Amino acid sequence: MTIIRPAFSRRMFLGGTAAASGIVTLGLPLAATSAAAAPTPSPDYGPAPGVAKLNANENPYGPSPSAIKEMYEASKLGAYYVGASVPMLKSMIAERYGISPEQVSFSAGSSGVLTYIAMAAGAKGNVLGPDLFWDTTARMGTRHGGELVRLPKNEDLSIDLDAMYDAITDDISLVQITNPNNPQGTVLDGEALRAFCKKASQKVTVLVDEAYNELTDKPEYYSVIDLVKEGYDVIVARTFSKIYGLAGMRVGYAISSPENAAMIASYGLGDYALNQAGVAAAVASYNDLGFLEMSKSKIVEAREMVAAGVKSVGLTALPSSTNFMFVNLGSLNAETFRQKMAQRNVLIRGIYGSYTNWSRVSMGRLEHVQMYIDALPAVLDEMGA
Amino acid sequence: MTIIRPAFSRRMFLGGTAAASGIVTLGLPLAATSAAAAPTPSPDYGPAPGVAKLNANENPYGPSPSAIKEMYEASKLGAYYVGASVPMLKSMIAERYGISPEQVSFSAGSSGVLTYIAMAAGAKGNVLGPDLFWDTTARMGTRHGGELVRLPKNEDLSIDLDAMYDAITDDISLVQITNPNNPQGTVLDGEALRAFCKKASQKVTVLVDEAYNELTDKPEYYSVIDLVKEGYDVIVARTFSKIYGLAGMRVGYAISSPENAAMIASYGLGDYALNQAGVAAAVASYNDLGFLEMSKSKIVEAREMVAAGVKSVGLTALPSSTNFMFVNLGSLNAETFRQKMAQRNVLIRGIYGSYTNWSRVSMGRLEHVQMYIDALPAVLDEMGA
Numbered sequence: 001m002t003i004i005r006p007a008f009s010r011r012m013f014l015g016g017t018a019a020a021s022g023i024v025t026l027g028l029p030l031a032a033t034s035a036a037a038a039p040t041p042s043p044d045y046g047p048a049p050g051v052a053k054l055n056a057n058e059n060p061y062g063p064s065p066s067a068i069k070e071m072y073e074a075s076k077l078g079a080y081y082v083g084a085s086v087p088m089l090k091s092m093i094a095e096r097y098g099i100s101p102e103q104v105s106f107s108a109g110s111s112g113v114l115t116y117i118a119m120a121a122g123a124k125g126n127v128l129g130p131d132l133f134w135d136t137t138a139r140m141g142t143r144h145g146g147e148l149v150r151l152p153k154n155e156d157l158s159i160d161l162d163a164m165y166d167a168i169t170d171d172i173s174l175v176q177i178t179n180p181n182n183p184q185g186t187v188l189d190g191e192a193l194r195a196f197c198k199k200a201s202q203k204v205t206v207l208v209d210e211a212y213n214e215l216t217d218k219p220e221y222y223s224v225i226d227l228v229k230e231g232y233d234v235i236v237a238r239t240f241s242k243i244y245g246l247a248g249m250r251v252g253y254a255i256s257s258p259e260n261a262a263m264i265a266s267y268g269l270g271d272y273a274l275n276q277a278g279v280a281a282a283v284a285s286y287n288d289l290g291f292l293e294m295s296k297s298k299i300v301e302a303r304e305m306v307a308a309g310v311k312s313v314g315l316t317a318l319p320s321s322t323n324f325m326f327v328n329l330g331s332l333n334a335e336t337f338r339q340k341m342a343q344r345n346v347l348i349r350g351i352y353g354s355y356t357n358w359s360r361v362s363m364g365r366l367e368h369v370q371m372y373i374d375a376l377p378a379v380l381d382e383m384g385a
Numbered sequence: 386m387t388i389i390r391p392a393f394s395r396r397m398f399l400g401g402t403a404a405a406s407g408i409v410t411l412g413l414p415l416a417a418t419s420a421a422a423a424p425t426p427s428p429d430y431g432p433a434p435g436v437a438k439l440n441a442n443e444n445p446y447g448p449s450p451s452a453i454k455e456m457y458e459a460s461k462l463g464a465y466y467v468g469a470s471v472p473m474l475k476s477m478i479a480e481r482y483g484i485s486p487e488q489v490s491f492s493a494g495s496s497g498v499l500t501y502i503a504m505a506a507g508a509k510g511n512v513l514g515p516d517l518f519w520d521t522t523a524r525m526g527t528r529h530g531g532e533l534v535r536l537p538k539n540e541d542l543s544i545d546l547d548a549m550y551d552a553i554t555d556d557i558s559l560v561q562i563t564n565p566n567n568p569q570g571t572v573l574d575g576e577a578l579r580a581f582c583k584k585a586s587q588k589v590t591v592l593v594d595e596a597y598n599e600l601t602d603k604p605e606y607y608s609v610i611d612l613v614k615e616g617y618d619v620i621v622a623r624t625f626s627k628i629y630g631l632a633g634m635r636v637g638y639a640i641s642s643p644e645n646a647a648m649i650a651s652y653g654l655g656d657y658a659l660n661q662a663g664v665a666a667a668v669a670s671y672n673d674l675g676f677l678e679m680s681k682s683k684i685v686e687a688r689e690m691v692a693a694g695v696k697s698v699g700l701t702a703l704p705s706s707t708n709f710m711f712v713n714l715g716s717l718n719a720e721t722f723r724q725k726m727a728q729r730n731v732l733i734r735g736i737y738g739s740y741t742n743w744s745r746v747s748m749g750r751l752e753h754v755q756m757y758i759d760a761l762p763a764v765l766d767e768m769g770a
Contacts (some may be wrong), residue, residue: 040672042455042475043470045661046462053465062464070427071463073660077431079447079630080438085428092425108493108635108658115654122508123529143651144508245464248661250493250635266528269500276430276633277460277662287425315605 032209045248046349052368054361056214057182057324057348061298061365062245064291067281071249074280079133085279086271092286093238093253095227098103103255105264108210108273110239110252115141116267117235117254119379121174122146128158128172132353134182146173157184161196168203169325178209179210180216182351183360185320190221197224201233205260208236212322214243214292215299222321228255235260235323240278242323243295244285249278299323302363309373324362332383334359340379347374413483424576430633432732437753440732442567442597442709445750446683447630449676456634459665470664471656476625477671479637482610487524490649493658495596495624495637500526500622501652502559502592502639507531510558514542517738519567519594531558538739542569542703542711546581553588560585563594565601568737568745570705576604582609586618589714590645593621599628599677600684607706613640620645625663627708628680629670634663669685684708692759698765717768719744725764731757 015135046052063071074085088192090101107113118141121127126146127138127241131153138148149172151163159177168175180187197206208224216222227234241247249276254264255295285291306325310317328336337359338350346368349360431719432438438445448456459470475486492498503526506512511531512523516538523533532759534557544562553560555703565572584590593609601607620641626632636659639649670676691710695702702710720743723735731753734745746757 005404038652040668042458043665043668044468045459045470046465046468056466058464058466058527060464063460066465068461070456071460073427073459073574073636073668074430075448075455077451078456078633078662078666079441079443079445080431081441081626081632083429083431085430088428108654108660111654111657119529140654144504241466247466248463249460250660251657269493269496269525272496273635273658275493275635275660275663277456277463278427278660280430281460283425283428 013037025103027073045268050345051365052346052364052371054351054364054368054372057242057322057362058247058364059243059245059295059299059323060368061295062285063249063281064245064285064288066284066288066291067246070280071277074276078276080276082271082274082276082279085276085283088272089251089283089286092283093255097183097229097255099255100258101226102258103228103261105254105256106271106274107252107254107268108250108275109247110209110237110254111255112268112273113136113252114138114207114209114237116264117174117205118142118146118176119144119267120263121205123221125171125173126162127174128204128340129176130164130181132157132181132184132355133176133178134211138176149307156357158186159188159356161188161192163284165196165200167237172204172361174205174207176207177208179222180212180321182322183349183358184211184318184326185209185322185324186318187216187222189225190218193222194224194227197227197234198232200342201227204233206232206234208234210236211242212238213238213274215296216321221301222240225255228257231257231313233257233260240282240285243292243293244282245283246278246285249281250275251278251282257385273294295342298366299363302366302369305366305369306361306363306372309376313377314385324360327359327361329357330385332357332385334378337379340382341375344371344375344379346375348372371374395622404406418760429679435502435730437731437749437756439747439749439753439757440734441632442627442747443632443749444628444630444680444684444708446680447670447676447755448634448666449630449670449673451465451669451673451676452631455669456680457660459661463661465661467656467659467664470661470668471659474636474664474668474671477668478640480556482640483642484610484614484640487543487643488613488646490639490641490646490653491656491659492637492639492653493635493660494626494632495594495622495639496522497653497658498637498639498649499523499592499594499622501649502590502645503527503531504529504652505589505648506559510556513549513557515549515560517542517566517569517740518561518563519596523561523565534612539615540547542740543571543744544573546577546706550585553585557589559590560590561592561594562597564607565597565706567597567707568709568734568743569703569711570707570709571703572706575603575608578607579609579612582612583617586612589618591617593619595621596624596627598623598693600681600708601706610640613642615686616642617767618642620646625667625670628677628684629667630680631663631666631670634666635660636663636667683751684748687751687754690751690754690758691746693755694761698761699770709745711745712746714742714744717742717765717770720765721768726757726760729756729760729764731760733757737751
């Protein structure tokens with residue numbers, strides 16, 4: 001993107017302050033105000049045309065038309081701090097799960113609540129997680145106390161829940177699981193996870209990040225929100241960033257006991273981290289089944305395309321319950337693969353941790369997924385596969 | 386506001402999952418999906434008609450038309466995490482002050498960065514502030530370490546900078562000043578504050594919250610951003626919530642040394658706390674002098690109206706350099722005053738700390754400010770003034 005120097009249509013005189021004195025109201029330096037007149041250009045809000053952005057697990061079919069309409073209405077009142085729309089959204093979420101509104105903690109994306117939970121845990125001990133999961137917030141939260149302790153790597157990239165339970169030593173204050181997991185895309189069996197949570201939560205708080213739950217084939221079965229209701233020390237994180245197609249609007253939340261909600265509130269900005277447009281979009285989208293069905297069916301279609309595409313070039317991918325897939329490159333290097341794809345305007349992820357031959361690709365629009373598939377033979381050929 | 390139960394137009398069938406099995410895709414419980422069809426209503430995003438909302442220092446003339454237009458464009462791409470628009474905004478801010486972009490730290494409103502700075506300070510010692518200032522973030526930040534230490538109360542509600550310097554003992558790790566101050570509305574002399582900051586920052590980090598700077602008559606004179614440039618250990622917080630009329634869109638920032646920016650980044654979510662619409666609005670508004678001039682002139686007009694109004698009923702207000710005024714109620718109770726005003730659809734603030742007879746009123750639209758003025762005689766009469 002080209003950054004064009006902001007300029008000003010005229011000098012600012014107000015309240016009798018003379019620009020000649022070197023003091024301009026609003027604090028605009030004279031040098032800037034004397035620049036040639038030119039409007040501030042609109043920045044780019046999304047990927048450039050012709051670029052397949054498959055690197056951030058976004059749902060490019062969003063926001064839903066209903067959300068866009070409500071964002072427009074809400075943005076006109078963007079001068080006011082969020083008000084009645086927040087308790088409304090909180091009530092909608094609470095009602096769906098049969099919990100009380102005070103069990104719902106908002107933040108600007110679920111990153112916020114996930115980070116606060118890790119900070120609280122870090123102040124008391126260490127956070128235990130699988131070898132490979134979406135650990136960004138656990139790493140952020142433990143920067144000022146505690147450590148992120150990881151399970152040993154499993155060759156099949158699964159999470160061994162028995163090993164995880166055995167790893168809950170006295171210095172662990174939080175267990176975190178991403179389900180479905182990221183970047184793997186695989187989902188833990190609901191009953192197995194439920195049994196683990198019941199047992200583990202007797203010892204420590206269990207945090208389950210369910211960002212991709214709505215993309216599985218059995219969302220209720222895979223979710224452990226019922227355990228929160230039953231009083232287990234379990235916290236579930238959810239987001240409007242994935243299937244709801246609102247990553248850029250920053251609305252996420254935790255579902256927990258009122259006590260854990262108070263703990264989360266003691267770190268964050270609470271509802272004031274939310275913006276008018278984001279809340280409006282979330283309210284409009286939450287029950288927009290037409291949009292959600294359409295998005296899910298497109299994502300499922302894209303997954304089938306990728307599975308067939310990688311198979312046709314002799315590769316395999318893990319079975320995905322999400323809007324991304326983890327592709328086994330065999331002996332090839334995932335970072336080189338990423339660079340070669342980027343040269344063809346296909347943006348994907350590079351190496352995760354020690355998984356040097358695994359590559360994550362997100363399900364964008366079908367035409368962009370097709371660009372990925374079309375690029376595969378030439379990229380593999382260049383890499384000497 | 387009435388909360389209407391969200392309902393669904395039809396059940397959700399996708400991927401062959403049978404609703405009869407009790408498992409519905411997207412995790413919507415059967416009870417909810419079988420509810421009668423009705424659309425989710427739009428919530429209220431602003432104050433109800435006929436209500437004078439003068440309790441939150443918002444600029445009701447915002448967002449600017451240019452911001453509303455850009456929010457609409459950006460919200461259509463709300464499926465994507467914020468991208469190129471953030472470095473663009475950062476560059477615009479950095480350019481105005483002649484600093485480097487890495488000296489600008491964003492958060493969802495300046496509350497974010499203010500809280501992180503207080504957390505960092507709390508981990509090392511205590512935060513020193515005036516008796517009365519906007520202390521919300523200092524209190525939030527020190528909940529898990531450190532304390533907020535306050536200067537003694539001054540009868541004239543001013544900040545004694547000499548006393549503040551003397552109060553910087555070894556256990557103080559941060560001095561925080563809000564300038565102009567809130568709820569007083571008064572501004573510290575620029576040269577006096579600059580001299581204080583130069584001296585105090587030799588001992589501890591000095592944080593100056595300049596949320597209302599653009600509303601003063603000499604913004605450059607009152608700001609200490611120049612001291613950041615000169616290398617003093619000073620951090621300045623700024624926001625798009627006040628004169629820019631974007632309180633509900635959550636864009637604020639700190640200006641600091643690269644080292645302090647790294648410290649701030651170690652707590653927050655960084656740029657990912659921002660939303661597409663908010664950034665778009667900030668970019669569009671930052672140099673929209675027509676809108677900013679208009680807003681400022683309306684706010685100045687409202688201040689003159691309030692000053693004349695309170696004078697006509699025998700009260701006084703502190704001279705304000707902001708979009709709110711602090712009114713001396715003499716022997717009357719500010720909370721009772723607030724309640725009586727609320728009965729007349731005029732929303733203002735109640736008691737701050739031990740200032741039981743001081744009342745803050747924000748400059749809303751002129752017709753709303755007029756409602757406040759019109760209500761004054763009857764309210765005072767009821768209170769036996």
